[in-house]
Amino acid sequence: xxxxxxxxxLGTTLGVVGVTGGMLYLSRSASAASPLDDAEKxxxxxxxxxxxxxxxxxxxxxxxxxxxxxxxxxNWGSTPPDLRPLFLLMEETSKIVGSGRIFAxxxxxxxxxxxxxxNGDEPSESAERDGSRRAYENNKDRxxxxxxxxxxxxxxxxxxxxxxxxxxxxxxxxxxxKRAPFLNARPELMFEPRIAGFAAALYMHRLLKYRRIDDxxxxxxxxxxxxxxxxxxxxxxxxxxxxxxxxxxxxxGLDLKDxxxxxxxxxxxxxxxxxxxxxxxxxxxxxxxLA
Amino acid sequence: xxxxxxxxxxxxxxxxxxxxxxxxRSPMDLHAWYRSEWLAIAATxxxxxxxxxxxxxxxxxxxxxxxxxxxxxxxFASWLLAQRxxxxxxxxxxxxxxxxxxxxxxxxxxxxxRVTADxxxxxxxxxxxxxxxxxxxxxxxxxxxxxxxxxxxFYPDTAAGYFGDGWSGPPPRAESACGWQTPLTxxxxxxxxxxxxxxAGPGPALLWSSTESRPAIAAFEAMxxxxxxxxxxxxxxxxxxxxxxxxxxxxxxxxxxVPIFPPGRAKTGALYRRSGFLVAHRGSLHVAGLDGVRGxxxxxxxxxxxxxxxxxxxxxxxxxxxxxxxxxxxxxxxEGSPDPCLRQTAEEVRRGG
Numbered sequence: 001x002x003x004x005x006x007x008x009x010l011g012t013t014l015g016v017v018g019v020t021g022g023m024l025y026l027s028r029s030a031s032a033a034s035p036l037d038d039a040e041k042x043x044x045x046x047x048x049x050x051x052x053x054x055x056x057x058x059x060x061x062x063x064x065x066x067x068x069x070x071x072x073x074x075n076w077g078s079t080p081p082d083l084r085p086l087f088l089l090m091e092e093t094s095k096i097v098g099s100g101r102i103f104a105x106x107x108x109x110x111x112x113x114x115x116x117x118x119n120g121d122e123p124s125e126s127a128e129r130d131g132s133r134r135a136y137e138n139n140k141d142r143x144x145x146x147x148x149x150x151x152x153x154x155x156x157x158x159x160x161x162x163x164x165x166x167x168x169x170x171x172x173x174x175x176x177x178k179r180a181p182f183l184n185a186r187p188e189l190m191f192e193p194r195i196a197g198f199a200a201a202l203y204m205h206r207l208l209k210y211r212r213i214d215d216x217x218x219x220x221x222x223x224x225x226x227x228x229x230x231x232x233x234x235x236x237x238x239x240x241x242x243x244x245x246x247x248x249x250x251x252x253g254l255d256l257k258d259x260x261x262x263x264x265x266x267x268x269x270x271x272x273x274x275x276x277x278x279x280x281x282x283x284x285x286x287x288x289x290l291a
Numbered sequence: 292x293x294x295x296x297x298x299x300x301x302x303x304x305x306x307x308x309x310x311x312x313x314x315x316r317s318p319m320d321l322h323a324w325y326r327s328e329w330l331a332i333a334a335t336x337x338x339x340x341x342x343x344x345x346x347x348x349x350x351x352x353x354x355x356x357x358x359x360x361x362x363x364x365x366x367f368a369s370w371l372l373a374q375r376x377x378x379x380x381x382x383x384x385x386x387x388x389x390x391x392x393x394x395x396x397x398x399x400x401x402x403x404x405r406v407t408a409d410x411x412x413x414x415x416x417x418x419x420x421x422x423x424x425x426x427x428x429x430x431x432x433x434x435x436x437x438x439x440x441x442x443x444x445f446y447p448d449t450a451a452g453y454f455g456d457g458w459s460g461p462p463p464r465a466e467s468a469c470g471w472q473t474p475l476t477x478x479x480x481x482x483x484x485x486x487x488x489x490x491a492g493p494g495p496a497l498l499w500s501s502t503e504s505r506p507a508i509a510a511f512e513a514m515x516x517x518x519x520x521x522x523x524x525x526x527x528x529x530x531x532x533x534x535x536x537x538x539x540x541x542x543x544x545x546x547x548x549v550p551i552f553p554p555g556r557a558k559t560g561a562l563y564r565r566s567g568f569l570v571a572h573r574g575s576l577h578v579a580g581l582d583g584v585r586g587x588x589x590x591x592x593x594x595x596x597x598x599x600x601x602x603x604x605x606x607x608x609x610x611x612x613x614x615x616x617x618x619x620x621x622x623x624x625x626e627g628s629p630d631p632c633l634r635q636t637a638e639e640v641r642r643g644g
Contacts, residue, residue, distance in 0.1 A: 065339035072340050073373040080577030081337035114575040116560030191559050
């Protein structure tokens, strides 16, 4: 298990607009709030809260089987049937063949498939908040300002793929600069599974394009901390994450050697269709429509 | 008099209304209702793609119900083939044989929904010989109750649960080679949630499959056969009504605590009630659940089981209304049914005819 203080930076080696790229945080679902927890806490008549600066009510529902072309039955293990179309949509839209099952595996580790998983909302999760605070303080001068920057610094990480709040809000800055879609959003927007899916697909693309990824387990290492793919390669932490990745695959019932669904030895993002196309395809609306 | 469901007691009509009313004599009704209900089954289990592909060629068929049923069975079988086997081969083979006996027994008695039998009277005593190296979740769970190398082929589901207050007896008449001390009870009407005390996660009967044998298909066929009006009328609806009442009684306090879906104001990821069922707003229903004194109840299990009860009585209502137009053999069977509500309707139809 990585230290909860560990946070990562995946800068593009091309130095696009001179800022750090997407950064994610290895997190777990230990304190993930289940939907029922919310219902129980708030009672039957409680008003919903956590509205986002972006109009999340404009987001479509989760994708369904009719929204994807690929196989939703083979080699998904115990991935929830109602989330499989999202993972497959991420794969088909990003054109990273085989990534759907890997996204499922990451979501299992990071959130146990709970879209509103939040690490940092409990008193015992101060390390998580320290991580997001550090991420914000160390990078705010190099990135566009965030209206909810302080909130993101205190947020920790969350969502289906364990995104660290400040880096989630800056997602897309290397690609589109100040047009990055979440700059004005609250960090809770990452609880939206389509939004989190887009950010995760973007991060996967960057990992595959700019980092040395030898096999599927390296993706998970990079998800935790891309520096482990270079100077940390082969070290204890690197091995630990890989071992856990394979254990997770076994637990979930995914066959990583099934070439028909997860081509090996490494995934390929060379057919990435571009930032805007991937955003529209996964989120279902354009950044403009969402704003 | 227009036949209805009041004869089965309070709340049954409301239960049936959850999935809507339809007329068996209307081709459009049949198409829409059966398609919708089959898609709901497939969505929960996960074979929506296979079902859509199987239903696509069905444009104009003379027997819509049967054609949909066959397409659905083929789709489920195709899906199951793509899944990893859940139990060892010896286990699955025994399950197949025993299930065949239980389904026959259930149909003869008009108690297919919940079939109960003395396991020692069934093939191989409802036991199987475990491999030396035990593999698979079901066998692992049975390790502690193994008698010699013999292991029970099904879970002894006799404690109080969501479908009833327990079935402790009568004990098997013969000594069991694998430790059966209670009847074997399966709720085939709610397949894959066949156990009253095992509704916490995915349907346990989806694991009834190995590389060579797939007993899950027979159990699935038994469950879906109750959507067929003739098969539906063979089932004693009093048994279903009693189990449904227990289920509703046990789950109502849990479900009542869940907020009603607020259109336009729903919170992402939260669990709500909508039109009688649970929904997760832009989240996975499959990770949600309710915790009650009879154990955890997975949200998909709640929806699926409730829907099975609702569908059973919706088909029963439609069949009662259309009884006069059903084949004579079905009408005769209805006249001899142990179900007094059905007998009464059949008698009225006979007199009217």
